[in-house]
Amino acid sequence: MYTSFTAIRQTDFKRIIAYTSVAHMNLVMVGLFSFNVIGLEGAILQSLSHGFVASALFLIIGIVYERHHTRMVKYYGGLAHTMPIYTFIFLFFTMSNIGLPGTGSFVGEFLILAGSFQTNTSATFISATGMIIGGCYSL
Numbered sequence: 001m002y003t004s005f006t007a008i009r010q011t012d013f014k015r016i017i018a019y020t021s022v023a024h025m026n027l028v029m030v031g032l033f034s035f036n037v038i039g040l041e042g043a044i045l046q047s048l049s050h051g052f053v054a055s056a057l058f059l060i061i062g063i064v065y066e067r068h069h070t071r072m073v074k075y076y077g078g079l080a081h082t083m084p085i086y087t088f089i090f091l092f093f094t095m096s097n098i099g100l101p102g103t104g105s106f107v108g109e110f111l112i113l114a115g116s117f118q119t120n121t122s123a124t125f126i127s128a129t130g131m132i133i134g135g136c137y138s139l
Contacts, residue, residue: 003023007137010137011072013065020134030116038118042114043108045108049107060086064079112127
């Protein structure tokens with residue numbers, strides 16, 4: 001939850017994605033330490049999905065950085081008017097980062113929570129709270 005709260009305070013796109021990566025790896029660790037098949041499968045799937053999504057988000061931010069030479073969030077208002085297809089792709093990967101149903105991240109997060117719920121409900125509650133906060137900083 002700490003990394004999720006820290007990501008909310010960031011104004012640099014790359015730092016937001018970096019803290020997102022730490023938060024997702026914390027979730028993967030919860031799945032690994034659930035010590036059951038469901039949690040382990042969720043951790044593997046979440047790791048693979050996170051690798052694709054985080055790489056895509058870093059690439060997308062790099063493209064805009066090359067055009068505008070800044071990564072500050074406040075300078076990108078109105079980006080949908082100048083780059084509509086780019087904005088759609090960025091939104092897709094952001095929603096996948098949140099764990100929107102229909103994406104690999106959702107399946108991984110769901111399996112991790114289902115596996116950890118079998119062993120420790122309080123850790124599952126804290127992890128789910130961190131995921132909800134993740135929706136806040138992604139949006």
